[in-house]
Amino acid sequence: MILPKEFVRTLKRNGVTFYTGVPDSLLKDFVSCVARREKNSHVIAANEGNAVALAAGHFLATGKLACVYMQNSGMGNAVNPLVSLADPAVYGIPMLLLIGWRAEPGVKDEPQHVRQGVITPALLKTLGIPYKVLPASDKAAKSAARWAALGAKKNERPYALVVRKGSFFAYSKKLNTSHATGMLREEALGLILSVLGQRDVVVSTTGKTSREVFEIRKYRGEYRGESHARDFLTVGSMGHTSSIALGIARAKKGRRVVCLDGDGALLMHMGALATIGVSGARNFLHIVLNNGAHESVGGQATVGLEINMPAIARACGYANVASVQTALALKKILSNLLRKHGPIFLEVKICVGSRADLGRPTISPQKMKVEFRKFLS
Ligand SMILES: Cc1ncc(C[n+]2csc(CCOP(=O)(O)OP(=O)(O)O)c2C)c(N)n1
Secondary structure (H helix, E strand, C coil), X not given: CECHHHHHXXXXXXXXEEEEECCCHHHHHHHHHHHHHCHHHEEXXXXXXXXXXXXXXXXXXHCCXXXXXXXXXXXXXXXXXXXXXXXXXXXXXXXXXXXXCCCCCCCCCCHHHHHHHHHHHHHHHHXXXXXXXXXXXXXXXXXXXXXXXXXXXXXXXXXXXXXXXXXXXXXXXCCCCCCCCCCEHHHHHHHHHHHCCCCXXXXXXXXXXXXXXXXXXXXXXXXXXXXXXCXXXXXXXXXXXXXXXXXXXXXXXXXXXXXXXXXXXXHHCCHXXXXXXXXXXXXXXXXXXXXXXXXXXXXXXXXXXXXXHHHHHXXXXXXXXXXXXXXXXXXXHHHHHXXXXXXXXXXXXXXXXXXXXXXXXXXXXXXXXXXXXXXXX
């Protein structure tokens, strides 16, 4: 296995002077190490396409190499700036991509990762990006990093290193996760789900939010048998939950549609706020569980608690907005907001944390789709 500290040192020795990306569970120890040791040369981007563009800006300004890290799920977000900005047929911008390989063939993983796991090497080939799988030993990783950095600089194009699960040793320094105080997400979700009506539609975001919604419903016996009809648990497509919910709200005007979002997910495709706000969807309730972190993949910081989300939503045209931080305030505001019309935006500031034994949805996405469609009809 690779020591994160050694690997960051190697990147530095090979000319990397800037780090940017979107966190991934496979790269969490690398990202924690960068966040601590290179904090003045590190930006967590809203999405992977932004990270590629940030790396391009860094090269244009300094002539130096950036490292762009991402989960392979994020390759889709990165494709456009990779092919229309960084590609040698356009500007030819060197950068080093570090890609976490979820669902490598032969490694069991969740359904949303399976296709991306299979196509990761083929996609890099299609994009014309030279790549290597990062060998999981310090010495071999050093030479792979050197190959990628030298190749990127010499040929003025992106090079990639694909990182297998379990490649990095744990990075001992804990992230500072004291972003907010108050409720845990599971408590906030429990309160929210308790006040919704039987026919209200829930669409929940990627990561632990959907896992907790599933478990809360299960423990409360709110799923009948195998039926998980009331919720659409968005296991992949991070940042798109609110648009899925808007699509439903537009077509089902007689139903209240509740989007349970995360701050990282909201930031990833924040343009959706403008579309929702302007849509005037009266049946739309958008709740953001803001812990200022990508908690599901290791707790790396987002800028969620540094911006005024309700003010942004208001400026985008949401009819009613609010922000709360305590259980009592959440209960009060919900009973108030549920009488108002949408689009409504509610920020719930929560602290980082979840149960160590948190499970995952046991129903297949296809079955969930069928059940959910019955619930909507
Ligand atoms: C396009 C894309 N990039 C990265 C990921 C990996 N990922 C899964 S959940 C998550 C964090 C989500 O953060 P947030 O929305 O703030 O919710 P939290 O985990 O804090 O509940 C990330 C980065 C992904 N699934 N898809």
